Amino acid sequence: MSVSDRIKKSMAQGSWVRKMFEEGASLKRRYGEENVFDLSLGNPVMEPPSEFHQELKRLVESSLPGMHRYMENAGYAETRAAVAIQLSLETGIKFTMNDVVMTCGAAGALNVVLKTILNEGDEVIVFAPYFPEYTNYIDNHGGIIRILPTDEQFIPRLDILETTIGARTKAVLINSPNNPSGAVYSEDFIRQLGELLSKKETQYETQIFLLSDEAYRKIIYDGRKYPQVWSHHQQSIVVTSHSKDLALPGERIGYIAVNPTCRQREELVGGLIHCNRTLGFVNAPALMQHIVSRLQSVTVPIDKYQKKRDFLYDHLIEMGYSVMKPRGAFYMFPESPLEDDVAFVRELQSWRVLTVPGRGFGTPGHFRISYCVDDRTLAGSLAGFQKTAEKFNIG
């Protein structure tokens, strides 16, 4: 009675990431932290780059008056301008500070966008496997989630999307580089997706937002270029954060960027700023805004993640696992050798290796490995993967 019915229900459904975290914590108490190989969380072990520490030090020493006060709900003009310049450099498209709203991370950003655009009962389409919090975020603001499948490379099936979009489709939410699959959509795919959305907008006389969650936008491997959404759909909005590229997930600093060519752009950005305030975020944390103003072109060393990917991927393939080689982010999403992915994840647990069942991401029959861990943990997990591979005879 103290907690509302919908929250009680949402809590009961729980989160598989959370469940695995709790079971892992109990294993760690029993066997000691160093004897459990935790690949269940997307909490990067990497420290922020040296430029971050330098900038933080500089700011703390200068200690300018007013630097911890309220600012405009959209964020500091200086910070918004720095983001706009970086986006312009990356894409060749002209962004200004008026296209950018600073937020409390990408999670905050996504809630602000959904609150702004959704009428009660509007549909948002996502593609499985997907980041499970999307369900909560869409539900928070009266939206209906529609979950569509991807192909074997975890690329959304456009033929199915085409027959699913209707008059109530308000947004298509993509996440590339993808959590949990590591897929990175090609520019060609995004172009086709954009064309489909424009066609459907004409057909239904609606606006359909292409909402691009780019939390991992800078973590792309093998020298690939990041494929941008801007030129492929007018009504596009990007949400992202510096949680991964600057290794600051606890600091909650991110932003929303709106396509400069968006129709009714001014009204939209006004709505985003309004909702940033009224949802209780008020503004992105002040000190972190000051810092990231100067760090827009800085990232953690991506090659370190690539090495971890190669190390784990090569071993898993050798053991007989069926897994797509990730092109970005820091997750792998192998097929579960057992049809029941929860049973398989429990089997890995018995070897003190912690992962998350695919059904936690809307795709049973797989499991997620997070490899943003130290090399010792990664190496230590191999024995468990080997033993389970042997047990289920997949080699």
Added chain:
Amino acid sequence: MSVSDRIKKSMAQGSWVRKMFEEGASLKRRYGEENVFDLSLGNPVMEPPSEFHQELKRLVESSLPGMHRYMENAGYAETRAAVAIQLSLETGIKFTMNDVVMTCGAAGALNVVLKTILNEGDEVIVFAPYFPEYTNYIDNHGGIIRILPTDEQFIPRLDILETTIGARTKAVLINSPNNPSGAVYSEDFIRQLGELLSKKETQYETQIFLLSDEAYRKIIYDGRKYPQVWSHHQQSIVVTSHSKDLALPGERIGYIAVNPTCRQREELVGGLIHCNRTLGFVNAPALMQHIVSRLQSVTVPIDKYQKKRDFLYDHLIEMGYSVMKPRGAFYMFPESPLEDDVAFVRELQSWRVLTVPGRGFGTPGHFRISYCVDDRTLAGSLAGFQKTAEKFNIG
């Protein structure tokens, strides 16, 4: 079409604080910043205390590994424990870290609480004059706001509350020290309020939360003690932040504290942590959590605010304004010499003094002065107050 109907409506109603801010910005462009006396915003001019800067410096220099990573959604155990110790010291009631959830400010805290407890259509009672964002926060989570009057000292009318509480009343939201009136409720009043709520809980067989917004809890004058809610109602929840007591409004650091004697306390706190995550806050900013762990007993110098209050109050009284002497926070809420408070605020604007009409707080016929400004601004505003007093012959 790009912004949802409800957000469009909410934006059109606008915020009087915001409107005054924009009109003030235009005056500043015309006359120069130093010639406009802006008493419209609650953005304290005071800097954080020296202990804050020391602690920030210490943390930045030590730069411990992992200090910017994700932590549990409820916040660091160390920070939650520090808050619990401070609350225990202040109240003599035993709090533990399990009663505390760290949040992105009091605004974040309030949204998390409302999301957790409200079923669609549940009622939340507030008392005018009230912080206008309450309307948005309650609406965000499907609640219905019920606005009740206060007496001449801005103390809620319990006789009216008694006849208003019904089976759908989920919470009574109080704010003491109060924005905008500066009222501080007495312990005796809170005791009577608690008794009434308990009686109504029995009558309707419901739980009615006493939700206490204590953003200004440490800003109380004349040596008065802060009256706590805990011993007066079992189902009580406090939301607060360090925006005002440590002058950190831009950093978004606050917390929720739940009465240790709350029925179903564990479920409730579980719900709060869940909603802190699912609303997209994820966690309170990491670095600020580390800092406030050590600053629980520190505040900005309250006597400076008290001097500002005395200076302005004495002058306004002498000029003939009718105004209650604030006992806390940093606002005054005088009667408007004109029945039309908007017209009066515009009159003050013509003397380049910026305030906010009382109707922005649900109480027309008054206007709000924010005196958390520098002494030059405060002194500079006197001529305008004097001229308008003379014009309307109130002396």
